[in-house]
Amino acid sequence: MASRFYFKQEYQMYRLKFPSFAIIVFTMVMFATINISAADEGIWSRIDAGNLRKSAVERTQTPDRFAVFSLNKEILRQLLDKAPEEFTGGGDLILSLPMPDGTLARFAVEHSLVVEPGLLKKYPELGATYRGQGIDDPTATVRFDLLPSGFHAYILSSTGTTVVDPFSANMPDVYMSYFKSDARKTEDFTCEVDGNGFGSISEVKSAKREERFVPEAAPEVISGTQLRTYRLALAGNWEYCNVVGAGTTAGCLAAQVVTMNRVNGVYERDLAIHMNIVANNNLIVFATDNTTACGGVACTTNNDGYTNATGSTMLGENQTKLNAVIGTANYDIGHVFSTGGGGVANLQVPCTTSKARGVTGRGNPVGDPFSIDYVAHEMGHQWGGNHTFNGASGSCSGGNRSAANSYETGSGITIMAYAGICGNQDLAQNSIDTFHVRSLEEIVAYSQTGTGNNCAATTPTGNTPPTVTGPGNFTIPIQTPFALTASATDTNGDILTYDWQQYNTGGSTGTSAVPNSDGDGTARPIFRPYLPSTSGTRYFPSLNYILNNANIPPSTYDCGGRATPCLTGELMSSMNRTMTFQVVVRDNRANGGGINTATSQVSVSSLAGPFSVTAPNTAVSYTGGMSQTVTWNVANSNLSPVNAANVDILLSTDGGLTFPTVLAAATPNDGSQSVTIPNVGTATARIKVQATGNIFFDISDANFTITASSFTVSGRVFGQGGRGVRNARVTLTPVTGSPIVVFTNSFGQYSVANVPGGTYTITAAGRRFAYAPQITPIGSNLSNVDFTPTP
Structure with missing residues (x-):
């Protein structure tokens, strides 16, 4: 407990030592602001993007849609000083954050570090990292920071993932909020700091991963009662530090904190895993000014000990370097960031002698694609996750595909898949920030009951995973839509999300066909994953295609203006087969999410259908x-x-x-x-x-x-001798709805206006006579609906 408050003390000392960091300078643009609710405490002001002068430094990410805000850093910093420490039970601090639609969303936030105390003592500014739980949207979790490089937020929600990043490097008080799905994968923009531009996207994941046997996982995955914290030794070679930190150790470490804050947000929610950068991490970031790390001289590409262009070579280099500098007893998992050589990692290495064998390299190693598509992916391998895609084009071809784990159609789209780099097999340009249920099985098994549990520091979360019930097993006709519905409860009262995923592999070879159907007789995966939803029901195919495409989704769609369209990734089965589906239910706790799963089987019969x-x-x-x-x-x-x-x-x-x-x-x-x-x-x-x-x-x-129809019904109620009956009760009773009651006049006449169309039972009742009921469809005005006494 004391150490947590020590962290905050170091960070506050940093603020007193460097007060200029808190000054807000509006030098780039005259802001035209739009008023927002007072709930934002004056921190955020909406800006009309049309009034922004073109920045001299362009952004690396230019989403299709976004909202722009100015940030009052000093007010934000003062508010964040009041944030309770994680797991202390302190009172909630409510903070509003900017959303892509121009509104503000409230979060209950707490101070949550991604560095160890020893590193924080050297670089107190790295302590300004936080996590939060949504108030307006209880399914939302956020990880954000306020570093010298600016404010960065990553919001996970059932409504989509929101990214808040600096608008441009030379507009320090201007921020852009956008949905991750609106960001295009592109190489047309330079980075926000000096250095290399984007490398070849096809190289990012091109290196073959080393795989080994993974024990068969249990059919049910349950996690969330404990948060497992690990010590991360995170190296940055000279090229990486030159790009992200302008050649400075402090800048390089800050970039690593931004990345790991985002990665931890996903790992905490899905896996209850947290990683803290180790105390002596400054000794393994090889920035130009880091003479301590390079034998008393400035670090360069020639003396940092890493072969930047070859990821597989860096695997061994990183293991040797971290063991020598950090010490094998002083870290649990190791990794290195670079700008080349792609990504490569060994499987199941934390807590082992191979724990540093993980590399992520990209020409522009910043932002969401780097953090989630690449770093979370490569670390996922280290935690035991295999590739989950079934496609066989582009980077999905060759030895990258894992036949035993090919659960996703095409390139796949979850973190351990290959979204955006598989040519005509791509489901999207970027991944969604969830793990496939197969990845959850592998990583939870390794971290909780396997070797990965041997070096974890556990903290009780006070969370109980949800209880989930699936719909059971069914047989359906071919080429016919269906829907699966799960129900779940949560003893903590958390708002749950549901994530239905197909759980069938694609065989030994995969496919490069468009579309990825099973029409050739191969029972491959044919339904792609989506982001979790608050509804327990998923339609197969999506309701949009059922309503607008006569149940037949298009084979491809435009996923961002690129030459090759993306696979739609949903097709109804046309063969005899049994499809397995698993639903992942999440309670979306920010400090250690609880998950549970259930399985259903859907057998398709070619003897019936289409229905x-x-x-x-x-x-x-x-x-x-x-x-x-x-x-x-x-x-x-x-x-x-x-x-x-x-x-x-x-x-x-x-x-x-x-x-x-x-x-x-x-x-x-x-x-x-x-x-x-x-x-x-x-x-x-x-x-x-x-x-x-x-x-x-x-x-x-x-x-x-x-x-909608309404008509007039009229007639007469007679007594004996043909005379009208006064004050007789006439009742019109529809098949559904309330009856209509009227009474006759002195001549026995009645008339009812505004009678809705339909079939009615009309009855009459007088004091002296009985009348037979009449069943009458009313679709026009009716007269002479008369009643005479029954014999």
């Missing part, structure tokens, strides 16, 4: 309240092995997004059913026919119109 709605299936118009016939192609789905004897027929009035109205429940699966259309006005109606007790369904291909 499809045939009417209404075009833009027809129906009158509300009237009877219509819904038809569908049964396609043997009522027979073995599918055995769907009954179906439910549902109505949507919002274009198929929701289906709250049941038109028929458990009606025979015979292809036709008469239903009463509710008397609601809409131009966006859809019909859904789903198998009762199963997961497959179809939705009509086009919106149709329902015209």
Whole structure:
């Protein structure tokens, strides 16, 4: 406990020693600000990006959409001085952070270091790192810092990942907030500091990883009760320090802190793993001014001990260097950052004698792609994670593919896949910041029950992982949409997210075909992963393709203006096979996330299908309240092995997004059913026919119109001898809804206006006579609906 507060004391001493760091200088631009809620404490002000003068130094990341803010660093720093230390139970500090839509989102934040006390004592400015939990969005977690190089934030959320970075190197008080998905992978921009530009993207992950046997993992992955902290010896060769730190040791260390703060954000949420940079890390960053690290002379490319262009060579160089300088007893995992040679790492090395065998090299080693696509990926190998892609083009070809772990279609898109570097097999330009369930199995097994647990410092998180229940196992027709729904509970009351992933490998060779279908008879993965969602239901294919593409997703899509489009990564099966799906449920705790998983199997039968709605299936118009016939192609789905004897027929009035109205429940699966259309006005109606007790369904291909109707019904109630009955009670009772009641006049006449269309049971009741009820469809004005006494 005392050491945590010592960290903060060192950081506060740094602020007193260097007060100029807190001064805000507006020299680059006259800001036109937009008022935001007072909840931001005056820290952030929205800027009209059109008023920004073009920076003399261009950004390395220019997203398609973004919001620009000015930052009052002094107010922010004063507020952060009040942040409680992690795991102390201190009161919450609420901080607002800028979002891509121009709004501010609130977080409860705490001080959380990524360096050891010894390094902080030498470089107190490295202590300004924090983590936070979302308030407006409880699924959001954030890792951010306030260093001499500026403010940097990385926000993980079910709504998408947000990045906040300096707008430009020469605009120190201007920041850009954007969704990670809006950032293009490009080499057209120079970096924000002097140094080399982007290297070849195809080289970044081109080196073959060394793999070894991984024990078979348990089918259920549970993690989150303890946070495991490891000591990280993180070298930076001369080329890296020259690019990110202008040749200074302090600048190089600060860049490493920014990267590891982001990496820790993902590892803490998904794996409950945290890594702290070791106390003597200044001795292994080979900046030009670091004469101590290079024998009393300035460090250069010739005396730093690393072969920058060859990652595989650097594996051994780093192991030797870290053992000699840091000492094998003084670190748990080692890595080196460079600007060349790609990425390469050994599997399962923390806590072993090979623990320093990890390299990440990129020409522009800053920002989100470097931190998540490359560093988190290479360290993932060290923690035991294999490659998870199934594609065989570009960098996915050759020895990079792991046949035993090829769970993702194409390039894959999770951290241990190869998004953006596999040519026509790319699912996207950059990865999403989650691990595939296979990676979770491997890394959790190694870090919690394997050798990786031998050197961990554990801290109880007070978190209980969620409990999850899957939907079970089903058999469905070929080429038919389906949906999987999981339910989960959390004893801590955390807001949960759900991440459904296919769990089938692609065989021995992979594929370079477009699309990645199973039409050739190979049971490969055909459904890509997505970011976690607060909904426990995932549609296969995505609902967008069901509603707008008649269940058939396009093979490719434009993923950012590049010459080769990306794979859509979703296809319905067209062969006999059994697909396995796992759902990962996260509680998204910032200080050590809890996860749990459940498995379901979906068997596809070519003896049935496609199951499809045939009417209404075009833009027809129906009158509300009237009877219509819904038809569908049964396609043997009522027979073995599918055995769907009954179906439910549902109505949507919002274009198929929701289906709250049941038109028929458990009606025979015979292809036709008469239903009463509710008397609601809409131009966006859809019909859904789903198998009762199963997961497959179809939705009509086009919106149709329902015209809400109202009519007038009139008549007369007679007594004996043909005379009208006064004050007789006439009741119109619809199939659904409330009855309408009127009384006759002195001549026995009644009239009811504004009667919604539909089928009604009309009854009359008098004091002296009985009358037979009439079942009458009302689709127009009706008169002479008369009643005479029953014999």
